[in-house]
Amino acid sequence: MATYRTLTVPLTLLLSLAAHASAADSLPLQQWIKQAETILRGDTSAAIMSMKIKKEAYQREYDLMVLTDDRAESSKVLIKMLGPALWRGNATVKVDDKISFYDPRNSRVTVMGSSMLGDNWMGSHFSNDDLMRETDLSRHYDYQLLQQQTGQEEGIGAVRHYTIKLSPKPTAPVAWGKVVYQLYLDGQQRAYPKQLDYFQRADDAQAARTLSYSALKAMDGKTVPTRMTMLLPAKRGEFTEIEYRKLKFNVKVSAENFGERALQ
Amino acid sequence: MKLERKLAMRNLLRNRQRSLLTSIMIVATVSLMILFQGLSDGGHRAMVDIGIKMGLGHVLVYQQGYNDDPSLEHLLVDAAATGQQLQQSVPELTHMVRRLHLNGLIQAGANGVPITLAGVDPGLEVQVSRIADRKSMTAGQTLAELPRERSGNGLPGIVIGEQLARNLEVGLGDRVTVSVKPKGSSDLSREAFLVTGIFKTGMQELDAFWAELDIADAQRLARLGQEVSVLALYLDDVEKVGPVAARLSSQLPAGKYEVLRWDQVAPELHSAVMLDAAGMYLLMVIVFVVVAAAILNTILISVMKRTREFGVMLALGASPALVVRVVFWEALFLALFCIALGGALGYAGHYHFATEGLNFREVFGTTLEAGGVLLPDRFFSFIYPGKLAFSLLFVLLLTLLVTIYPAIRASRLAPVEATRHG
Numbered sequence: 001m002a003t004y005r006t007l008t009v010p011l012t013l014l015l016s017l018a019a020h021a022s023a024a025d026s027l028p029l030q031q032w033i034k035q036a037e038t039i040l041r042g043d044t045s046a047a048i049m050s051m052k053i054k055k056e057a058y059q060r061e062y063d064l065m066v067l068t069d070d071r072a073e074s075s076k077v078l079i080k081m082l083g084p085a086l087w088r089g090n091a092t093v094k095v096d097d098k099i100s101f102y103d104p105r106n107s108r109v110t111v112m113g114s115s116m117l118g119d120n121w122m123g124s125h126f127s128n129d130d131l132m133r134e135t136d137l138s139r140h141y142d143y144q145l146l147q148q149q150t151g152q153e154e155g156i157g158a159v160r161h162y163t164i165k166l167s168p169k170p171t172a173p174v175a176w177g178k179v180v181y182q183l184y185l186d187g188q189q190r191a192y193p194k195q196l197d198y199f200q201r202a203d204d205a206q207a208a209r210t211l212s213y214s215a216l217k218a219m220d221g222k223t224v225p226t227r228m229t230m231l232l233p234a235k236r237g238e239f240t241e242i243e244y245r246k247l248k249f250n251v252k253v254s255a256e257n258f259g260e261r262a263l264q
Numbered sequence: 265m266k267l268e269r270k271l272a273m274r275n276l277l278r279n280r281q282r283s284l285l286t287s288i289m290i291v292a293t294v295s296l297m298i299l300f301q302g303l304s305d306g307g308h309r310a311m312v313d314i315g316i317k318m319g320l321g322h323v324l325v326y327q328q329g330y331n332d333d334p335s336l337e338h339l340l341v342d343a344a345a346t347g348q349q350l351q352q353s354v355p356e357l358t359h360m361v362r363r364l365h366l367n368g369l370i371q372a373g374a375n376g377v378p379i380t381l382a383g384v385d386p387g388l389e390v391q392v393s394r395i396a397d398r399k400s401m402t403a404g405q406t407l408a409e410l411p412r413e414r415s416g417n418g419l420p421g422i423v424i425g426e427q428l429a430r431n432l433e434v435g436l437g438d439r440v441t442v443s444v445k446p447k448g449s450s451d452l453s454r455e456a457f458l459v460t461g462i463f464k465t466g467m468q469e470l471d472a473f474w475a476e477l478d479i480a481d482a483q484r485l486a487r488l489g490q491e492v493s494v495l496a497l498y499l500d501d502v503e504k505v506g507p508v509a510a511r512l513s514s515q516l517p518a519g520k521y522e523v524l525r526w527d528q529v530a531p532e533l534h535s536a537v538m539l540d541a542a543g544m545y546l547l548m549v550i551v552f553v554v555v556a557a558a559i560l561n562t563i564l565i566s567v568m569k570r571t572r573e574f575g576v577m578l579a580l581g582a583s584p585a586l587v588v589r590v591v592f593w594e595a596l597f598l599a600l601f602c603i604a605l606g607g608a609l610g611y612a613g614h615y616h617f618a619t620e621g622l623n624f625r626e627v628f629g630t631t632l633e634a635g636g637v638l639l640p641d642r643f644f645s646f647i648y649p650g651k652l653a654f655s656l657l658f659v660l661l662l663t664l665l666v667t668i669y670p671a672i673r674a675s676r677l678a679p680v681e682a683t684r685h686g
Contacts, residue, residue, distance in 0.1 A: 097451035114445050114452060117369045118376025129369075129376060129443075132452065168439070171419060173454035175371040175441045200373030201438065208373045232374070 027145060029164050034138035036183045036193040039224055042249035044069045048082075052241045053124045060123060062087060069253050075134075076258040081122075091263045092121070094131055102263035109260055125209070125230045125240040137179065137196075140172035151184065153192070155216040155223055159184040161194070167202060176208075177201035192216075192225060206233055219247040268586065272593035279566070286562040287602050293555045294606025294659055295613065297548065298652065302614040302645035303622060304544045308537045310643035312502055315533040316526050317394040318467065319382065319474075321361070321496025323509045324529055325350070326522045330493065331529075334365065336447040339491035346521070347495055353515060356508055359498040361388045364482045364491070368444035370424070370475060372432040379428065379473045381442065383482025383492075386410070392498050396423045396463045396476045404436045404461035407478060420481045421460035425471035429462050436462065442475075446487040455485050552662060560666035563595060567670040574674045575682020584675035591671035592664065599663035603656055617645035 040047070047066045053059065063082040069075065074096040081090040089104035099112040117129045147163040166179040178201070182194040197207035209232050213225035226244040256262060276283045316322060325346065330338040340346065343362055351360060364383035369376050382395075386407035390397045396406055401423075410421045422440065424432075434440060438459050446453040457477065464471055483489065499508060505525050513523045527534035567574070574587055621642040 111450060114367060114369045114443050115378035117443055117452070118371065118378065127374075127376065129371065168456070171456055173441045173443075173456045175373055175376075175439070175456075177373070177439060198373070200375075200433065 027162075029143035029145060029162075030138060032162070032183055032185070032191040033143070033164065033166075033181055035191040036181075037134070037138055038070070039192060040244070040247065041068050041070055043071050044249070044251055044253050046248045046251045046253070047244055048246040049242055049244045051122075051124065052239075052243070053122075054240075055123070055238050056235070058123075062122065067251075067253055067257055069255075069258065076255070077131075078258050078262065090122075092131070093258055093263065095258055097132060099128060099131060100260075100263075102260075109263065125232060125238065133174075136174055137166065137181070140169055140174045141166035141179065142169055146180070153184060153186075153216060155218070156186045156192075159186055159192075177204065180207075186223075208232070208234070215243070219244065220249050222249065268589050269593050269597075271590050272597060275570075275590070275594055276597060282562065282566050283598065286559065286566075286598060287605075289555065289558050289562070290599065290602035290659065290663065291606040291609065293551065294603050294656065295610035297551070297655055297659075298607065298610025298647070299613040299617075299645075300544070300548075301651065301655065302610075302647045303617060304541070305648060305651075306617070306622075306644050306646035308541060309502065309646050311533070311537055311540075312526070314394060315530055316498070316502075317392060318465065318470065319363075319393065319395055320526050320530055321392070321494075322499045322502060322505045322526055323497040323512065324524050324526070325495040325497065325512070325516070326493070326524065328520055328522050331522060331524070334493070336366075336445075336486060336488070336491075339364075339488070339493055340495065340521075341491055343492040343495060344490060346516075350495065350497065350512070354497065354499075354508060354512070356499045356501070356504050357497055358500050359388060359392045361385055361392060361496050361498075362479060362492040363389075363494050363496060364479050364486070364488070365493045366444045366482060366486055368442050368485075370428070370432065370440055370442050372434045372438060372440045375432045377428060377431055377473070379475055381444065381482060381485075382474065382476045383479035384476055385479055389476075392496070395465055395470055395474065396461065400463045400465055402426055402462050402464045404459070406461055407476060410460055419456050419458040420478065422457035422475050422477045423461035423463060424459060424475040425473070426462055426464040427468070427472035428475065429459065431472065434459050436460070442477075442485065444486055446485075449487070453485055453487055455481075457481075552658075555659075556662050556666050559663055560669070563591075563667055564670045564673075567591060567674045570674075571677060571682050574677050575679050575684075578677060579679040579683055587675040588671040591674055592667055595663055595667035595671075596660075599660050603659055607656060614645045614647055618647075619644075 045066075045068045049064050049066060051062045051064055053061070062084070065080045065082055067076075067078040069077075075094075076096075077092075077094040079092045081087045089102075091102040093100050093102070101110045101112065102108070103110070112128055117127070117132070119128055120126070121128050121131060144165045144167070145162060146165050147161075149161050151159055151161050153159045161182065161184045164181045164183070166181055168174045168176065168178075176198050178199040180197040180199070182196070183191050184194055185191055193213045195210065195212040198209050198211075199206075200208045209230060212229050212231070213227065214229070215225060215227040216223055217226045218224075219226065224244070224247065226247075228242040230240045232238055325340070327338045327340045347360055347362070351357060362385055366381040366383065368379060368381050370379050370381075371377075384393070384407065390406055390408045394400055398406055398409075404423070405421075407421060407423055419439065422442070424434075424440075429435065432440065436459055439456055440459055441454055441456050443452045443454045445451075479492070483491065497508075499505060505527075509523055509525045516523060577587060577590075578584070621644045623642045
C-alpha cells in the first residue's frame, strides 16, 4: 500500500502539470458534457414528469414516472406511464442496450428490434434510438471550444457560458455530422446543459433539431433544469416538452425494479 | 401415284391467283408466328436474366431452414469449403458469389430507414449483379472500384439506392450509421459508413430499401465469422438450371443444405414469365383458329368451283379415293411451299432481332416492367428449335386437317349432275 501511494502522488502531480502546460483549450470539455448530460440522474433517481407532444396532426400529454440506476456498469432506466387512463401501465425498460416495451392490455413484453429503432418513442419527437444513445455525446466525439462568456442564470447567479462543438470521432457510429453543445458552469464548477443543436452534416447552417433545457428549480436539494424542449426547425410549431414535477436522487432501487415482473 | 401429284400440281398452278391468296395467308401466319415466338421467348429470357441478376442467381444454396426463417441462426457456416466443392463438381458454373443479408437500420441525422443490407464480394458481385454495377450507378463508385485498403481512419464504404439517399437526405461522401442486431445478442451493433455510391435499378424495393457493402464489413458488423446467407451460382445457360439443381440436391448432404432454383426463390418472377407465355399461347391459339377457318374457306371454295372438273374425273372412271388424294396432295404441296417460304421469311426476321435486338424504348417510348423487374431497353429474339419444329408441323397438320371436309365433299359428287354444273 505504501509503495502504491508513493508512486501515485508524483504521477498525479505530473499529470496536472501537463494539463496546465497546454493552456486554455485543455478544459475538461468532455467531463463537463458528461456531467451536464447526467445532471438529472445522480447514482439513482426517481422522477415524476409530464410530457407534452405537439404535432401537426395531434397533441398529447402524458404523465410519466422514471426510475434510473447508474450505479452498476450497465445503466438501467424504467419509464412507466401514469396517465392518461388509456395509457396507464405502459412501460419502457432499458437495461444497457436492450430496450423492451410492455403493454398492459395484453401483458406482453416486446424486445425492440433494429427495425423499430427509427420509430418515434410514444409518438414524441424522440426516437427509440435516442434512448439507446444516451452516452453518445460524452463518448463518440471530439470536443472543441467555440466560445465562452460570463452571464447570469436565474436561480444560480453568475455563471460562465461555454459553447462546444462536437465532431464525431473518425469511425464513431454516430449519425450526426456535428453537435453544438451550450452549457454553463456555476461557482462550484458544476455543469448545466443549456442547448444542444444537432446538425446532419458538419457544414450545415441549419440544425436538424434543437434540444433546450430551461426552468431551473431546486429539486431534492439540487438546482436542475426542469424543462426539456425538443424542436425541429423543419417542422414549425411542433415540439415535445418534458417537464419534471418531482425529482429525488439516490433513492433506493434494486435490479428487481427493472425486471419483467416490475412491469406488471 | 405420280399422276395424282401431277394433277395436284397442275391444279395449283392453273389458278395462280387462288393459290397465291391461300399462300399469302399461310406464309404470313408462319413467318409472323416465328417472329413472335422468337421475340416472346427472347423477352422471357431477358426477364429471367435480369431477375437473376437482381440479387438472385440461377441456383442458390442455403443452409437448411434459412428460407423458413432467414435469421442469423441459419447461416452457411462452412461457405468456403462448400464453395470449393461446388466449383469442382459443377462444370456448368461460371460464377459463384457469397452473400450475407442482414436486416438493419440506416441512419443519417434524424432520419432512419429500416433496410436490407447485402454483404457481397465486391469484385465478383459486379460481374453477376445489376443492382450496383457500373451501369446502374448514378453517382459515385461501385464497391469494386473503391480502393482495397482504406486510408488510416477512413470509414468503410456503402452503396445505397437513389430513393434511400433521398429519404435519408444524404449524398456522396456523407456519413451514415448502420445498426443491426448481431447473432445471439439483444443489444445492437452499430458502425459508421461513408456513402461512396448511389445506384438506381428502377425497382422500388431495391432503390428505397437496399444497401450493399463489403461482405467482410457486414460480417464484422453482425459479429460473425465467415458465415454467409447464401451461395449464388450462375451457370453458362439458364436452361441447365433444372438438372444442375437436381444434381446438387442429391449430391450435397440432405438436412444440411437447401438447393433452390431461381423460380423457387422468386416465384413472382417465374409466374410473371409464365403468365406472359400463357398469354402468348392463347393468342397463338386464336390466330390458328382464324387461320384454319381461312384455309378451310379457300380450299372449300376452290373445290366447289371445280365441281364440273371433279365430275368429269369421276365420270371418266376415277375412284372417289383418287379425288380425295388429289385434293390432299394439293393441300400438302401448298402447305409445304408456304411453310418453307414463311419459315425462311420468319427466320430472317428472327435473325435480325437476334443479332440487332429489339429496342423497347424506341418502339414503345417507355421502359417496361414485369414481375417487379425492369426489362432491359434492348432484348434479343430467341428460338427453341424443338418449339419451332413443333409449330411448323402443327401448321402443316392444321392445313391437312381442314382439307378433309372439302376432299370428302369432292369425292362424293354425283358425276352426271356435277358435269352438268356450270
